[in-house]
Amino acid sequence: xxxxxxxxxxxxxxxxxxxxxxxxxxxxxxxxxxxxxxxxxxxxxxxxxxxxxxxxxxxxxxxxxxxxxxxxxxxxxxxxxxxxxxxxxxxxxxxxxxxxxxxxxxxxxxxxxxxxxxxxxxxxxxxxxxxxxxxxxxxxxx
Amino acid sequence: xxxxxxxxxxxxxxxxxxxxxxxxxxxxxxxxxxxxxxxxxxxxxxxxxxxxxxxxxxxxxxxxxxxxxxxxxxxxxxxxxxxxxxxxxxxxxxxxxxxxxxxxxxxxxxxxxxxxxxxxxxxxxxxxxxxxxxxxxxxxxxxxxxxxxxxxxxxxxxxxxxxxxxxxxxxxxxxxxxxxxxxxxxxxxxxxxxxxxxxxxxxxxxxxxxxxxxxxxxxxxxxxxxxxxxxxxxxxxxxxxxxxxxxxxxxxxxxxxxxxxxxxxxxxxxxxxxxxxxxxxxxxxxxxxxxxxxxxxxxxxxxxxxxxxxxxxxxxxxxxxxxxxxxxxxxxxxxxxxxxxxxxxxxxxxxxxxxxxxxxxxxxxxxxxxxxxxxxxxxx
Numbered sequence: 001x002x003x004x005x006x007x008x009x010x011x012x013x014x015x016x017x018x019x020x021x022x023x024x025x026x027x028x029x030x031x032x033x034x035x036x037x038x039x040x041x042x043x044x045x046x047x048x049x050x051x052x053x054x055x056x057x058x059x060x061x062x063x064x065x066x067x068x069x070x071x072x073x074x075x076x077x078x079x080x081x082x083x084x085x086x087x088x089x090x091x092x093x094x095x096x097x098x099x100x101x102x103x104x105x106x107x108x109x110x111x112x113x114x115x116x117x118x119x120x121x122x123x124x125x126x127x128x129x130x131x132x133x134x135x136x137x138x139x140x141x142x
Numbered sequence: 143x144x145x146x147x148x149x150x151x152x153x154x155x156x157x158x159x160x161x162x163x164x165x166x167x168x169x170x171x172x173x174x175x176x177x178x179x180x181x182x183x184x185x186x187x188x189x190x191x192x193x194x195x196x197x198x199x200x201x202x203x204x205x206x207x208x209x210x211x212x213x214x215x216x217x218x219x220x221x222x223x224x225x226x227x228x229x230x231x232x233x234x235x236x237x238x239x240x241x242x243x244x245x246x247x248x249x250x251x252x253x254x255x256x257x258x259x260x261x262x263x264x265x266x267x268x269x270x271x272x273x274x275x276x277x278x279x280x281x282x283x284x285x286x287x288x289x290x291x292x293x294x295x296x297x298x299x300x301x302x303x304x305x306x307x308x309x310x311x312x313x314x315x316x317x318x319x320x321x322x323x324x325x326x327x328x329x330x331x332x333x334x335x336x337x338x339x340x341x342x343x344x345x346x347x348x349x350x351x352x353x354x355x356x357x358x359x360x361x362x363x364x365x366x367x368x369x370x371x372x373x374x375x376x377x378x379x380x381x382x383x384x385x386x387x388x389x390x391x392x393x394x395x396x397x398x399x400x401x402x403x404x405x406x407x408x409x410x411x412x413x414x415x416x417x418x419x420x421x422x423x424x425x426x427x428x429x430x431x432x433x434x435x436x437x438x439x440x441x442x443x444x445x446x447x448x449x450x451x452x453x454x455x456x457x458x459x460x461x462x463x464x465x466x467x468x469x470x471x472x473x474x475x476x477x478x479x480x481x482x483x484x485x486x487x488x489x490x491x492x493x494x495x496x497x498x499x500x501x502x503x504x505x506x507x508x509x510x511x512x513x514x515x516x517x518x519x520x521x522x
Contacts, residue, residue, distance in 0.1 A: 003309045007249050010305015018259065018298025025291035031284035032291050040270075040281065041262035041292070048229075048265055053236050056229070066327070070334035077226050077338055078345075081272055085360055090277025095377050097368030099277060106359025110341065 067125065071118025075111050082107040163320045164328045165234060170314040171332060172231040173307065177300065179224040180264065184297050186217035190426055191290055193508050196472060204478040207505030211424035214508070215350030218428030219343045221271045226338040228264055230331065253306040260299035263292050275346070275362055275427045284465075286426075349429035362429050369493035372423065372431035375509060378494045381461040383515045392499055394483065398456075398521035401448025408499050411485055414438045414446075419480035425509040435503045437484035440519065441477050449521045452477070456522055457502045460515040469502065469511040480505050483516060 025034040056073060063069050084090065085103040092098050193210065196202055245251040267289065274285050281288075320328070348358025348365075355365050363373045378384045386392070394411060397403035417439045424430040444453055452473040461467040475481055481504035485492060492498040497514030504512065 003306065004249050006305040006308040007253060007302070008305070010302040010308075011252070014256070014298040014301030014303075014305070016298070017301060018295050021291045021294025021296075021298065024294060025288070028284075028287045028291070031287040033281075033283035033288070034291075036282055037266075037288055037292060041259070041266050044265040044269060045258060045262035048232060048261070049236070049239060052229070053232050056233055057236060060233075066330045066334070070330075070337070073229075074226075074334065074338040074341070077229060078341065081222065081225060081342060081345075082360055084273060084276035084278040090279075092277070092377070092380075094379050095374055097363060097373035098375070099362060100364050100367055101359065101361065103360065110345070110359055114341075 065122045065125070067118050067121035071114055071122075074114045074118075078107065078110055078114065082110075163314075163317060166310075166314045167317070167320070168328045168331060169231065169234045170311045172227060172234060172335070173311065176224060176227040176231055177304065179220045179227060180296065180300060182220040183217055183224065183267075184293055186213040186220070187290075187293055189213050190217065190508060193511065194286070194426075196470065201472055201474065202506075204475045204481065204505050204507075207480070208422055208424075209506050210508055211350060211422045211430035214424055214426060214428055215347065215430065218271070218275065218349070219347050221268060222342040222346050223339045224264070225268050225272075225342060226335050228261075228268065230335040232261070249306075253302070256299045256302040256306075259295050260303050263296035263299060266292055267296055277362075286465075346428065349427075362427055363431075365431070369495050370433070370488050370490055372433050372488075372496075373429065374495040375425060376461075376466075376514065378515070381459070381464070381515065383460040384494070386460040387494055387498055387515050392460075394500055394516055395518040396443055396447045396521070397518065399449065399453065400444075400521050402446070404443075404447050406443075408485070411438055411483065411500065415442065416485075417442075417479065417482055419482060419503070419505075421480060421503055421505055423503075423509050423512060424507075433487050434489070435482055435484040436486040437482040437500065437503075439479060440471065440481045440483060440502075440504075441479070443483060443519065444476065444521065447521070453521045456520040457513040457516060458518040458520060459513050460517045466510045466513075469507075469513045471502075471504065475504050475507065478505060483519070 022034075025032040025037060056076070059072060060069050063072065082103065085099065085101075086107055088099065088103070090099055190210070190213065192200060193202065245254060270281075270285060270289055270292075273279065274289070279285060342360075344354060344357050345360040346358060347361075348355035349361040349363065352365060355361060366372075368374050378387060393405040393407055395403070395405050415438070416436055418434065418436045420432060420434050422430045422432045440455065444455070453476055454473055455471040455476045456468055457471060458468045471481065482502070483500050484497070484503045485500055487493075487496055492501060497516070500516045502511075502513040502516060
């Protein structure tokens with residue numbers, strides 16, 4: 001299938017489905033608040049494309065080790081997802097069975113595990129590189 | 143002019159062409175994985191939506207009893223798996239954002255235009271989904287309505303994107319793998335993304351899979367907590383039923399399309415033949431907990447009231463306001479032997495927070511449809 005033909009096929013299938021969502025939001029405008037939804041969709045796109053991803057790529061260029069890059073990216077992702085739980089935004093003092101885990105401690109343990117794997121992998125790779133250079137020096141030129 | 147490969151001294155060849163091919167292949171693999179997660183999330187989300195807004199032409203079965211807990215658990219896990227995949231995919235293709243000229247043709251312009259609902263819509267779905275599980279609502283819209291509407295937008299935009307990228311993805315995957323080190327770098331990136339996804343999946347999966355619970359540091363509930371050993375979602379205070387539920391004059395009204403309307407007290411209900419069933423409460427937020435329920439089968443009450451064969455029922459709560467103050471039982475659900483007006487749970491009378499004096503419980507239903515603090519069964 002060529003790209004143009006594929007796009008046409010995709011439009012034929014996708015546009016009716018997409019319009020279903022638009023009509024759904026407009027039909028329940030009082031509850032779905034479509035204009036606020038559009039602001040959220042555009043806003044999240046801008047935050048991702050103009051802030052989060054550029055910062056991540058920039059940090060990635062400064063950090064040479066793939067293990068350390070992964071450690072930073074994974075930690076940032078886990079922390080971002082965990083944040084509303086750690087802060088307890090949804091906790092209800094009248095419902096002690098809701099959001100009743102030690103989210104701060106659990107997240108800290110998870111971040112510690114990421115750091116351990118990331119640093120451990122980096123140290124292992126670093127040792128291998130140093131060991132390889134030493135062996136080359138021992139063999140000498142020729 | 144095509145860029146020429148660059149080979150550095152020392153033998154570590156870094157080919158620009160290999161790097162580009164590696165990135166194209168990486169984007170293709172990430173796209174497929176992300177598309178698979180979004181598809182699972184959308185399908186399980188649709189299943190949940192159909193349960194809550196069942197169209198009149200659909201006749202959902204009541205069984206299997208535990209299906210909804212599985213589908214909703216999958217819904218949450220596939221959603222959190224998609225988070226690192228989306229971020230990795232965006233990082234891989236981010237350079238396309240600044241390509242010049244920004245559009246090469248009408249087709250290219252159309253393809254790029256649909257990226258906003260795809261990327262922004264997916265980001266919204268993942269953000270709002272995680273926020274909903276955290277019971278955090280930093281917005282003015284009703285979450286189920288917004289989440290459902292944007293889901294259709296994302297699926298539609300995904301279909302357009304798949305059509306536009308099908309040929310390029312196939313070409314990228316059919317080419318021989320780039321040589322090292324470009325391919326090693328790609329594999330490391332993929333492995334790291336997969337590891338982050340796995341960590342997040344485990345962080346939430348314990349809400350549905352009990353043996354993972356000790357590892358699920360972001361699960362919404364600790365297992366076994368709450369009155370009578372399982373959690374509460376809507377509290378009696380939150381529903382505004384504390385006084386009405388404790389009223390000794392409470393009666394369960396059965397009316398509508400029946401020969402003999404009834405108004406049954408708690409003692410009247412206890413005097414009727416009781417049925418026991420082990421059934422889960424499975425929440426839309428992905429957690430579930432099983433309990434042993436005891437009460438009167440809805441179909442026995444319908445027979446007592448003289449309802450017709452294949453009757454459908456609207457179960458109404460003492461709760462006066464809210465979308466979930468009533469739920470519908472289709473003919474399969476109303477006729478199932480384990481759809482109960484429950485009076486007891488785990489060997490004790492229902493706690494107020496679990497729906498005292500009576501609640502609805504049935505197989506395969508979302509938690510929001512297991513109506514608490516029953517006031518009436520209206521046969522439609």
